Amino acid sequence: MGLEAVIREIQEKGRKEAEEVRKETRADVEEILRDAQTKAAGIKMAAEEEADRTATHIINQEVSAANLVVKRQVLNAQKTLLDQVYSASLAAVGDLPAEFHKKALTELLKKVAGEIKEGIVHANERDTPVVKEIISGQKTLSGYTVGAPVEIPGGIIVESTDGELKIDYSYRTFLDEIWESGLKDASDILFT
Template sequence: MSLDTVVEDIRDEARARAEEIRSEGEERAEEIVSEAERDAEDIREEAEREAERTIQQEREQKLSSAKLEAKQERLDARRGIIEDVRDDVEAEVAAIDGDERAELTRTLLDAAAGEFEGADTVTVHGRDDDEELLSTVLEEYDGFDLGEPIECLGGVAVESEESRVRVDNTFDSVLEDVWDDNRREISARLFEE
């Protein structure tokens, strides 16, 4: 074997080894690129899922917030309607007149008078516009005097310094009791619940 043949064999072997290394390198590079592409795809998919979760959470929060706001607005509107109805009822109660007003005033005064049996002086307060009515009604009660007018829809507030008792039998207090006792039913009728 000549030196040239040995050199050529070494070169062939080196080329074959270089080709093998290059081929392994390309394979490894393809594996790395393929793995990187899979990782990139996984990262992209996870980012999309996370973005979708974030969007869904924000959507749910905004929807929940909008529902809460709508519910609050609905409650405020209902409250306003109930207040309007209450104002209308108060206006109608204040407008009661004639025999009906006299009868109601007597009934409320009779109910209060029981608390003041034995008292020498009892003061009866009522609406300024009812002064004449109250003066007439009080003629039937011994020891009952007309006091200063009070702000009310009608009826009477009765008190005695001797017993330190005050009975509020105004239309306002009666209306308040009836209103409180029937608030749920009033709401149900107004809003057909």
């Protein structure tokens, strides 16, 4: 065999080995690319899921915050309305006829006489003459004097002569008691 034949044989063998190495390299490259694409797809899917979870969480927080704001506004509106009803009720009682006030003051003075034997009776400016008339007209109230007018919508405030006891029978006090006990019922009627 000649030298040329040996060179051709070596070249041929080298080409075959090079071709084999190229095939193996292409296979390795393709496998690496497939793995990279699979990992990239997994990362992309995980990122999308996380973005969806985050978006859902943010939306839920915003909805909750909006609901809270609306609820607060509704409660504030209800409180404003209840305050208006309270004020209107107090004004309505104050606007009742003089006969009502005279009868109410008489009953309140009788009631206080069972608790304080002697004292000073305070009423608003409108009711002070009526209180004087009631006290002067009933012997059971002879231990009472009329004090300076006070800023109340009606009723009386009585303090014992020794100053140790004070009883508030003003209309506001009675309305407050009724209001406290009936607030839930009134709220249910107005707002349901």
